[in-house]
Amino acid sequence: MIQEIRVVNLQGDPVGHGCLHDVRHTLGFTSVTGVKTVKVFRLEGVSKDQATELAEKLLAEAITQSYWVGPVQPMNGARVMEVAYKPGVMNPEAASILKAASDLGITDLVAADTSREFHFFGTPTDEELAVIRDRLLVNKTVQRVIDQVPTTLIIQGKPGSSAVISLRTMSDDELLGLSKDKLFLNLEEMHIVQQHFCSIDRDPTDVELETIAQTWSEHCGHKTFNAKLMVDGKEKEPLITRLKKASRELHEAKGVISAFHDNAGVIRFYDGFGVSGKVETHNSPSAIEPYGGAATGSGGVFRDIMGTGQGMKNILSTDMFCFAPPDLPASELPPGCLHPNYLFRRVVAGVRDYGNRMGIPTANGSVHFHKDFRAKPTIIVGAYGIAPEEFCQKGEPQPGDLIFAVGGRTGRDGIHGATFSSGEMTATTITINSQAVQIGNAVEEKRTADALLAARDEHLIVAITDCGAGGFSSAIGEMGAKTGVWVALHRAPLKYPGLAPYEIQISESQERMIAAVRPENSERFRQICKLYNVEATILGEFTSTQRFLAEYEGEVVCDLSMEFLHHGLPQRTMIATKPPYRFMHAPLPRPGVGRAWVQVYQEVLSHGRICSKEPIVRQYDHGVQGTNALPPYGGVGQDAPNDAVILTPILGKSYGLVVSHGMNPVLMRRAPYNGALWAVAEAMANLVAVGGDPDTAVIVNNYIWPFPDEQSLWTLDSAVEGVVMAMRMYGVPVISGKDSLSSTYRFPDGTKLEIPPVLCISAFGKIPDVTKTVSSDFKREGSAIILVGKIYENAMGGSVFEELYDRSQHQRMSPMVDQNRELKYIWQVLHRHIVRGDILACHDVSEGGVAVTLAEMCFGGRIGATFDIGRLGSERPDLLFFTEMAGCFLVEVSEKVLREKKLFKDIPHTIVGHTLREFAINLSDYGGKLVSIDLEILRQAWQQPMKEVFGS
């Protein structure tokens, strides 16, 4: 018997209010005049009296709410739609209701669920309600409209069984049919699997096939990065080998503790601590269920930090997104894709809810917009961690160590996530692969993290890793690659009955970790987990058999040699061919004279790539943990962006960690090698601008690329060459990274849309004293403004200025950052001046050029500036003002310091203006006045776009 309790707010209804705003503004349906919501609780197993007691004590608060036990009550003819999660999508609230009911002594409650009724006032048509349902309220992947009261909330299911697949006799067509939408292996790989089983004279089980497919997936196996390449006919080392080689040369000098072989890269910090960084993508899940996809992307990268060494504490979350513009006409949306406005807001909500609940500050990030992300967004999430150095090396399980599954339960969610995300997206992806997405439960992960850190501190953890892509099959398979493992799959705690053994083996249910624990420590390990309300189960143990042995209820369902699993896939040879590039020096239109500059300035500042992203950051708890020593937005009105975040992860100690990033997909598409140098220079300049030391920095590189056909592989190779070059020039090693090679969308007619390639470079380093760092806001009037570094006018390719004022598709040259070591020296000199306190404010030049740098510094100080572009020497002051040369800076220096000290004497620099009391920018061209621009107008142009998207 199910009791229904309905709760209404008497004081305001923010959900209803927000829905009304979206209906009227986003959808433009003026027929809807009001929306009211009702929260619905369904409780199974309790009497009406018990339901009333639960309503009184738990579910409704008399001060602001009223409730009734019973069915929906119509409201003045309003149309009702009740939205709930689908059965099987775990609603985190249900577990909390069960816990609290038990705390109140009501133990008859066996299941609970929650949902929300939307009551629409006015005269919406059926068609309009259907659009509201599909565009705003219901993502069919995880949600549904309830039109019939369910008879039970308990998910039933018979325990599944394992099947033997007659692989050995299959034809090529049959092999491909088996692989399609499931294993995602190509025919050559299927042949290798077939031959293996022929050679051992038996057919595989489904568990074995799935385990192999997961391990060999592009997502887990990085086949392209490990492949031998033929680039324009010449053989080259695998991409990963080149990255590792260039990195290794720098490890000792940079205090690298661990690079490439653990879940995150780790460097030496202060006082015996190590800090780590990891950056991941979650593009495919986010494309079909943005809230859950982004949330579990964050959850996954946090688990990477929890699973580094013997376990590290998360201290920072970062997020870098690429979407199509939020105002993309619906007609331009490819079939099966969600609208970017919806995607964008739901992705932000997902990152917000996971990071905030975990208590990890999300304090560095960016958003990039380009129309060609309309088929699939790029969702990048990063995490940084800290641990005493003794816990920073990856552990090695020994035979006899127990395999503990810790944290969340295993369900059918996330099946085939690893293989699915390695494939192309098509119009049917959203329906066929919907089970690959889940919504996540941050508090489950938080208590798991708390328990594991407590266990680590008692030295109970030998080795640890997270269950991410591939689930148990990958986590346990990798941990036991050198020893062998024995696993009893039926021991895994399940969310609901009915999973087949192969589903348990490869499920990607969130919030699960695998720990190796010595048998003598298992009791203490269990006790700690219990104290933190965390489930810990011994699944099996590490062996000395070198086999992956799994059984289910006494039956062997998997018996694979680790050798075949991890080394059975021969190294690929892949061909890369240079795509046609045609660069030309086509002139760009001039903005005109006088007031025309104001128009251009406003348009550049309100471009999606440049405009203020403050409404996003405000939704993130970027100050939790009390570690923030330089916030994402600062200055007089707390609305001026800083270039990087600075944290003091050990409270009370003034040493710090600085984290920044650089990313520009448009430049990657124009010229991948130069684009890669730009991205590294941008990440480093951001780090240096706030006071980070370029000589202690390390970087993490993430490649989000189209499916690697010959031309895409050539651009990928070129980007890696750029990163390798940057490592050598700037002395900054890559210590971690990831590739995701599925940024391709295939239309139903077979044509392809290649999503722009994204290289995201994240940089981090240590700072001995955070009180010797600097922010971007101008501090006072009368200071000198100096451009440090060099900018060039003939590098407008890929710039926002070009995008706005020339749609001729001319391939102009994009910025070429310094190809010798001059930049590194500029950074070192600037860094010394910042540490000495000579610099009042510093901000790097990036997208939008010096124009944007200058405006943002003015916004922060609420003061103005004079700026003489002519001092930079050019026929085209407009181009110099808006060119996007990475690695340069505008700095504020007091007249006194300028007079008394010889700043920047051996590096390129130009005094370009000074700060003004008046809130205006006075532009001139070698003394000749161009225009005076009211900064308030510019600030509004810069802030308006995201205010519109986020309704603030």
Added chain:
Amino acid sequence: MKKPQVCILRTDGTNCDEESSRAFTKAGGECTSAHVNELRNGSHELSGYQILVIPGGFSYGDDIVSGKILAVELLSFLRDQLSEFVDRGNLIIGICNGFQVLVRTGLLPFRELGTMSATLTDNDSGSFHCRWIELALRASPCVFTSGMEGKEVMFQMAHGEGKFFAGDDVLSKLEEKRLVPIRYVDNPNGSLNNIAGVCDPTGRIFGLMPHPERFVEVYQHPNWRRISNLKPQGLPIFQNGVNFAAQNLM
């Protein structure tokens, strides 16, 4: 001399415990973290402490409404221990989620365990909001803000359910008895009477939405580079608690 003992209460989803602990340690207290399960199973007792801290976070995910599940748990299992703790005159501070828990147990504002007279509900914006805001401290019996009356400070707010709401009778009583030690200068969430925090009539139980524990070092302020002679404005709140405990409760 022994330092005042501070108990930092933790549970699933607590996440401002370390900075709260740091703030009280810097103020001269000795802090111990205790999981609510340890208090429930008797392996840990409140009797050894003078100060109880319920820190910020998302206890049990803030499911149903913020702080509700933990409040139900405290009322179900720790009612007697809590009664005894406050009857002995000890101090309790709840920050952000801790404040939400305290109003839902009834300890705030009127020290009536099991009777809710005020609540913290969704911000008017409907959204989580994080920024540094100005706050005005006013005369009240609150132990933690003693000596700060008349001052303005800046703390960071970081919450989605921070709108203080109560009936007219409760509001008048709060004003009459001067139980509002701290108010927003520019109301960020729709709180009635700009209330950012309240204390009980003895002044020994205090709850507030903004985070003073995030401002115990100068460089935690977002604009410390712009302001000379800046002092960490959150620290006095913790020092007041520790000093009061040292003088009156030990």
